[in-house]
Amino acid sequence: MTRIGVWLVGARGSVATTAVLGALAVRAGAAERTGCVTERPEFADAGLPGLGDLVFGGHDLSDTHLSKSAEPLARSGVIPPHLPEAFAEELDAVDRRVRRGVEPRPEGFARCHVDRLEQDLRAFAEREAVERVVVVDLSSTEPAPERVPELDEPELLEAALDAGTARIPASSVYAYAALRAGCSFVEFTPNAGPRPPALAALARELGLPWAGSDGKTGETLVKSVLAPMFAARALRVRSWSSMNLLGGGDGATLADPASNDNKTASKARGLEHLLGHPVDGPLHIDYVPDLGDAKTAWDHVSFEGFLGTRMSLQFTWSGYDSALAAPLVLDLARLAAHAHRTGRSGPVPELGFFFKDPAGSDVHGLVAQWEALTAWCAGPAEGAGRG
Secondary structure: OOOEEEEEEOOOOHHHHHHHHHHHHHHOOOOOOOOOHHHOHHHOOOOOOOHHHEEEEEEEOOOOOHHHHHHHHHHOOOOOOOHHHHOHHHHHHHHOOEEEOOOOOOOOEOHHHHHHHHHHHHHHHHHHOOOEEEEEEOOOOOOOOOOOHHHOOHHHHHHHHHHOOEOOOHHHHHHHHHHHOOOEEEEOOOOOOOOOHHHHHHHHHHOOEEEEOOEOOOHHHHHHHHHHHHHHOOOEEEEEEEEEEEOHHHHHHHOOHHHHHHHHHHHHOOHHHHHOOOOEOOEEEEEOHHHOOEEEEEEEEEEEOHHHOEEEEEEEEEEEHHHHHHHHHHHHHHHHHHHHHOOOOEEOHHHHHHEOOOOOOOOOOHHHHHHHHHHHHOOOOOOOOOO
8 A cells, every 4th residue: 555644734733633633533443534525436536545544744833742732622522532542652653753843933044944844854754655745734824924035936045045034934934845855735724835936936847736725614615605606696795794703723823913814815815706796894803712623603695686685694604623624634635645646736726625715726616616626536547545
């Protein structure tokens, strides 16, 4: 069986912990595969690596071990309470593969920072004897990056790193190291990652695929279904107002206005495209510590029908972000490995199904995205069996 390395940036966070523990439980027959898109029959002939073929490692700034990270998730109901203890040894084995990440550096990153991350990835691939490695960014949301020359051209980025003055976000440092190490990359957050022109050009030059950005797990998922409905029925949406409440680490990060602005911009980006016209309405994300890993979104849609009749729709979405995101992380790891094996490079638009702000595509409707994804994976391909 082909072994695929899955390197998680933010490896000890809630989403990563849930994904790793979920993969361990599923492969042991202790959990169902509910929520795993790639377990649907449409993907049976794609030759995707199985869940049992995934080997996890990662970077993090936290010293809290995975087994400890799982405990609050179990207490809050995100994962079954018996799982952390049942898979404690396996979690510890994964935790021993976690290495220290890099912190944001306003003064700029140097070549040595990238080299260390790249060496961690290469050592992991060699030690675990994996065929290839997929790096998935699950780190905290960053402020939107400033436009700096080193993000525009690979040569400028190289020169800035050599000088120790590369003013790029940490997510792009991880992406750069991943590409240099020959890894595909998934930007699951709204962070810049490989999006800046210098990184996107490097991915094309090296023949490496990447996907992003910002996993579509809750309210935006619902929007991507409802908005095309209004457009198809020629109903004019006059305003679409959204209120999001969340706790946990993501909520705490988004309490920072700069990070909040980056996230809300990502969430709002597709709505105008889906409706075919600009639409009024505020979009708020507020931190409520009491909610823990839970999140609640309330939306109010005001629309106009025949003869100008005013009407409205309201919906509430409540869920656990980690439980919604974790299976998608596993899906994307398998699909990114598939893209790499089949020779794709640059952004993979077919993976836009999973993202709020899909790279390489201006398609935001869920049905159209699903059709593109399944068409890409419909044909038989060589590769590993299922886990």
